[in-house]
Amino acid sequence: MATWTWFHKLSSPPHFYRIAGRLIPWFAIPAALLIVGGIYGGLVRAPADYQQGDAFRIVYVHAPAAWLSLMCYTTMAAAAAVGLVWRIKLAHALAAATAPIGASFALLCLATGSLWGRPMWGTWWEWDARLTSQLILFFLYLGYMALRSAFDDLQRADRASAVLAIVGVVNVPIIHFSVYWWNSLHQGSTVLRKGGPAMPPSMLIPLLMCLGGFTLLYAALVCIRVRGEVLVRERNAAWLRELGPV
């Protein structure tokens, strides 16, 4: 019962607006520390890979971006489903705020992957399964944002794009496996695999720091963006006028 009232309180825009504003530094500062530490550990302290030399170091940006591009899509679809089922406006705002962040991470993942592929595979772009499914994920984000922008009415945009996000999330595994079946060249998973990570701790710890840092960075960014969404949606509300100019 207590969690339910807490949830209800959190889903009220004025309350969330205040909480999110207070949370931003709590996410942003650890994110900055972890990313700086992880990048330092990855670029300076970690040994060079026996096979890939220094080129592997781009993994400290590439892998967190890949992880977040997927996590953002899941978050977006979950938030959209919550918004559609319980008609919580804030959940729609969260989905809307997440989409551009997820798309940026997907693009970052593709760009760093392409930079990595040049010295390793000798080509900027390879029609490999993981690259291709990442590209399709990026297209899915673009479709979602295009559908949102096609409506003038925010509520209709919210609900229509929520249906699309849910249809998309049902399709993501199908796309993923069909693309794998089609072609694969990408190296296998290094961190999550049977028998523990295939990386020494000096390489692994900075990677985990970057993963954590990027995730916190997402949390900080989404707080800022949801606050923006709340401002747009509640622009005529009385509580905003009482808050004064922001």
Next chain:
Amino acid sequence: MTGLSTGLGRAAWLVFERDVRLAFRRWEQVTHPVVFFVMVASLFPLALSPEPSLLRSIAPGVVWVAALLSSMLALDSLFRADLEDGTLEQLTLSGQPLGWLLLAKTLAHWCLSGVPLVVAAPLVAEALAAPGGSIGVLMTALLLGTGVLSFLGAVGAALTLGSRRGSVLLSLLVLPLAMPVLIFGARATDLAMRGETATGPLLLLAAMLILAVTLSPLAAAAAVRISLE
């Protein structure tokens, strides 16, 4: 309300029959996508080379890309006319389950847009120098694949109903979702052209069709309701 006294099967049949009858009155709605399909396929020999060995190697991909584009073109006619004359609203208010009625509508659309492509496929395959033995698999794969495309596309078409610039947006939404169909359809065709058995990808296409038939009318119904608000 008389709507509730009509049985489910009868209601679905009425919707299906109405759509087929309307399509026969507006015949170009059926023929234009097929003509488009044949035209797109005939662009490739002009752009690349008329060399039969090259054409044979690209034929599976060309047929499927052309089918995909043509089905995007056909989707535009699925709901738009019904939205404009108020039929869609009547269906929503009829008291019958909307998902069920949309299932019938989409089936009609599949018969009117997918089946003509299947019929035109041997012509295109022959023009692209595909071996004769592969035509059966190509037609089966196209029949299953266009079904998935119709059902996926119905969701996209319903979502874009209330929006500006519908048709480009529709392609943006549906094409990424349709890529598995392209992969398995082209693979089945390719295997058949090499004289190997294509059962695997055909079964996967059939599985996707079953999934799409089961789930997409529900999503399409939710989308139609949002568009009509």
